[in-house]
Amino acid sequence: MPISGTTAAEIAGSVRDQVASGELAPGALLPPVRTLAAGLGVNRNTVALAYRRLVEAGVAQTRGRGGTVIATVPQLAREGVGIGGDRVDLASGNPDPQLLPDILAAARGGHYRQPLYGMPAVDEALDAWARDDFAEDIDQPFRTLVTHGAVDATERLLNAHLTRGDTVAVEDPCFLASIGTLQLNGYRTAPVQVDSAGMRPDDLRAALEGGARAVVCTPRAHNPTGASLTAERAADLHAVLADHPQVLVIEDDHFSAVSTRPYCRITPAATARWALVRSLSKFLGPDLRLALVAADTQSAMRLEARLSAGTTWVSRLLQHSARELLADPGVHELHERAREAYAHRSGLLIQRLHAHGIEVPHRPDGLNVWVELDVDSGSVVQALAERGWAVRPGHLFVHAPSARQGAIRVTSSTVTEPQAEAFAAELAAVVASSRTTR
Numbered sequence: 001m002p003i004s005g006t007t008a009a010e011i012a013g014s015v016r017d018q019v020a021s022g023e024l025a026p027g028a029l030l031p032p033v034r035t036l037a038a039g040l041g042v043n044r045n046t047v048a049l050a051y052r053r054l055v056e057a058g059v060a061q062t063r064g065r066g067g068t069v070i071a072t073v074p075q076l077a078r079e080g081v082g083i084g085g086d087r088v089d090l091a092s093g094n095p096d097p098q099l100l101p102d103i104l105a106a107a108r109g110g111h112y113r114q115p116l117y118g119m120p121a122v123d124e125a126l127d128a129w130a131r132d133d134f135a136e137d138i139d140q141p142f143r144t145l146v147t148h149g150a151v152d153a154t155e156r157l158l159n160a161h162l163t164r165g166d167t168v169a170v171e172d173p174c175f176l177a178s179i180g181t182l183q184l185n186g187y188r189t190a191p192v193q194v195d196s197a198g199m200r201p202d203d204l205r206a207a208l209e210g211g212a213r214a215v216v217c218t219p220r221a222h223n224p225t226g227a228s229l230t231a232e233r234a235a236d237l238h239a240v241l242a243d244h245p246q247v248l249v250i251e252d253d254h255f256s257a258v259s260t261r262p263y264c265r266i267t268p269a270a271t272a273r274w275a276l277v278r279s280l281s282k283f284l285g286p287d288l289r290l291a292l293v294a295a296d297t298q299s300a301m302r303l304e305a306r307l308s309a310g311t312t313w314v315s316r317l318l319q320h321s322a323r324e325l326l327a328d329p330g331v332h333e334l335h336e337r338a339r340e341a342y343a344h345r346s347g348l349l350i351q352r353l354h355a356h357g358i359e360v361p362h363r364p365d366g367l368n369v370w371v372e373l374d375v376d377s378g379s380v381v382q383a384l385a386e387r388g389w390a391v392r393p394g395h396l397f398v399h400a401p402s403a404r405q406g407a408i409r410v411t412s413s414t415v416t417e418p419q420a421e422a423f424a425a426e427l428a429a430v431v432a433s434s435r436t437t438r
């Protein structure tokens with residue numbers, strides 16, 4: 001069935017009908033604007049507007065000189081997927097299960113009452129704990145909410161304030177889930193380079209001056225590099241953002257309870273829309289699927305509307321479990337051990353890499369070590385896999401893959417001393433072999 005219509009709305013509707021019926025499959029090329037306009041007897045601007053509306057709705061994608069095509073579902077890389085086999089897993093990005101508390105025991109403890117529709121969406125005791133926790137770092141009015149994890153919070157915040165096609169300034173390299181969230185929701189990205197002190201101020205300024213309407217920043221234990229903001233760098237970013245008070249600022253402090261670095265805030269007091277998100281996954285368990293959010297009143301209201309007590313609230317059983325764990329002195333002691341263990345293990349891996357001639361320029365915080373190499377990461381990852389080691393290629397985490405062909409991310413959260421020594425030796429051998437065959 002040919003595309004029909006005489007107005008932009010009719011033409012866009014015709015295309016959408018054919019997509020819904022399967023007549024236009026993902027990846028199908030739409031006729032050039034000039035050709036379709038001539039065939040329908042309409043002005044080219046009418047067809048151009050129809051195509052623009054299809055792109056804004058996520059039905060179509062523009063490929064420059066390649067024309068406009070029906071949108072495809074992006075194939076996104078995810079954490080902890082596709083490792084398997086007998087390889088030593090240094091790729092998953094997971095915390096050490098031995099350093100996570102017993103969620104089931106917490107669920108059985110305390111006083112849990114089965115909630116019904118219409119009850120408050122947030123557990124009062126958990127809310128009180130969150131407010132006290134955030135108050136130590138935020139010196140302006142805020143409200144707290146609970147979401148289904150940090151990714152859920154970020155997605156809901158962006159969708160509450162932005163529309164498809166808006167630009168978001170994000171770190172480069174970047175957390176896998178952040179890349180996926182932006183792609184799936186149709187946002188453009190303005191990559192901001194990350195060095196050992198975090199986001200680079202000049203790159204952030206360029207992104208904001210280029211029209212970015214939101215910023216997503218990891219203040220410490222950045223995934224994948226392990227970088228944390230220094231007080232000086234945070235002040236520089238704060239100064240940049242102060243010139244753009246209309247921009248939404250989201251700080252993803254995912255490693256808070258087990259980080260070795262202090263939290264350094266970048267959000268200026270004049271920023272109208274902001275949120276500080278603290279996931280519980282890395283230190284209470286990924287399956288808890290909870291994040292605590294502090295936000296300005298307007299952003300909190302928009303989030304609250306999307307997490308009402310009617311149908312979409314976060315399970316009160318999960319909130320109860322989190323509350324019990326966060327109030328448990330034994331869990332606090334476990335967090336202390338986790339903080340020391342993760343720092344020791346990443347330091348051990350870096351030490352062994354150094355002994356084999358592979359330098360990591362800064363001491364990371366978190367669960368991963370980012371290793372820059374002067375050879376192609378794809379061949380390195382494949383060669384390591386053949387030798388029994390699983391790591392992640394750096395190109396998965398960057399917005400322009402060709403720019404980081406020589407980086408790999410190594411998860412150090414469970415690495416042992418023998419593994420660190422053996423892996424460093426294997427990586428050095430693979431790199432040396434790759435250099436001789438270039």
